[in-house]
Amino acid sequence: xxxxxxxxxxxxxxxxxxxxxxxxxxxxxxxxxxxxxxxxxxxxxxxxxxxxxxxxxxxxxxxxxxxxxxxxxxxxxxxxxxxxxxxxxxxxxxxxxxxxxxxxxxxxxxxxxxxxxxxxxxxxxxxxxxxxxxxxxxxxxxxxxxxxxxxxxxxxxxxxxxxxxxxxxxxxxxxxxxxxxxxxxxxxxxxxxxxxxxxxxxxxxxxxxxxxxxxxxxxxxxxxxxxxxxxxxxxxxxxxxxxxxxxxxxxxxxxxxxxxxxxxxxxxxxxxxxxxxxxxxxxxxxxxxxxxxxxxxxx
Ligand code: NAD
Numbered sequence: 001x002x003x004x005x006x007x008x009x010x011x012x013x014x015x016x017x018x019x020x021x022x023x024x025x026x027x028x029x030x031x032x033x034x035x036x037x038x039x040x041x042x043x044x045x046x047x048x049x050x051x052x053x054x055x056x057x058x059x060x061x062x063x064x065x066x067x068x069x070x071x072x073x074x075x076x077x078x079x080x081x082x083x084x085x086x087x088x089x090x091x092x093x094x095x096x097x098x099x100x101x102x103x104x105x106x107x108x109x110x111x112x113x114x115x116x117x118x119x120x121x122x123x124x125x126x127x128x129x130x131x132x133x134x135x136x137x138x139x140x141x142x143x144x145x146x147x148x149x150x151x152x153x154x155x156x157x158x159x160x161x162x163x164x165x166x167x168x169x170x171x172x173x174x175x176x177x178x179x180x181x182x183x184x185x186x187x188x189x190x191x192x193x194x195x196x197x198x199x200x201x202x203x204x205x206x207x208x209x210x211x212x213x214x215x216x217x218x219x220x221x222x223x224x225x226x227x228x229x230x231x232x233x234x235x236x237x238x239x240x241x242x243x244x245x246x247x248x249x250x251x252x253x254x255x256x257x258x259x260x261x262x263x264x265x266x267x268x269x270x271x272x273x274x275x276x277x278x279x280x281x282x283x284x285x286x287x288x289x290x291x292x293x294x295x296x297x298x299x
Pocket of ligand 1: 140163164166169170187189207208209210213231262265
């Protein structure tokens with residue numbers, strides 16, 4: 001019997017905590033605000049951004065969607081990100097992918113101010129995360145760990161395999177698992193024997209973006225499987241990377257798609273925005289006090 005590791009209940013708890021913290025900040029005159037920068041005509045991305053904006057509103061967080069259109073250049077997106085970094089009313093910034101062909105994602109990620117980098121996209125955030133320094137983890141990778149914790153999956157001493165090595169999902173998920181004392185293997189498109197790499201794992205995290213990539217032959221009896229993959233079909237259906245029918249009965253537990261990692265990721269983005277607003281407002285208050293008492297500030 002394969003247990004379903006749903007994310008809706010956990011997501012609701014995280015959103016509730018974020019809404020309580022957002023209300024407390026608003027009472028103090030600080031309105032938490034998120035900006036989502038978008039440059040695509042892709043309908044599934046537009047749907048995802050609308051769902052973040054709706055969830056933010058319900059949580060008491062302002063959300064500006066900055067839609068630069070599918071012809072935006074690296075320079076235009078870069079200057080938008082720099083402006084948002086300087087805007088004291090904006091606390092969290094997300095750069096939504098996919099971006100227009102020819103734009104330089106590496107340069108753009110670096111333009112997100114680390115304090116506002118609530119989806120851990122700037123390489124500075126990833127470096128700090130790996131060095132155990134305070135930073136926002138990429139929300140999807142954090143959602144994987146949050147789901148495992150919520151469903152009481154023990155990590156120390158366990159073997160885990162992550163399929164996918166992107167810097168936004170696979171690599172940070174692997175690092176978070178290592179930090180939690182699991183022994184981790186990372187597989188990717190050049191892995192010679194994917195079945196061998198996955199079949200030995202107690203915990204399997206799949207983030208490849210290939211529907212149905214993982215079937216029963218990849219999975220050890222009783223393994224816990226977290227399916228991060230979300231591929232939208234032309235009919236608007238969302239497909240995971242795991243063939244759920246195939247692994248049913250073999251896996252000990254599996255996250256559903258949709259309704260698993262996705263809602264937790266969105267909730268964590270809101271939670272990070274509130275945390276960013278709290279940190280930035282505390283720092284501004286401290287800088288003001290330093291100026292009042294004549295100590296050197298940061299400007
Ligand atoms: P990506 O394209 O950047 O990376 C895909 C990774 O999969 C690469 O490292 C590649 O080497 C690996 N891969 C490709 N083919 C493979 C194969 N045959 N065998 C083994 N590995 C293979 O994608 P990404 O941004 O990391 O996203 C991965 C998936 O997660 C996508 O479906 C994406 O939509 C989804 N996603 C979901 C959420 C969420 O909140 N649920 C958030 C972000 C991404």
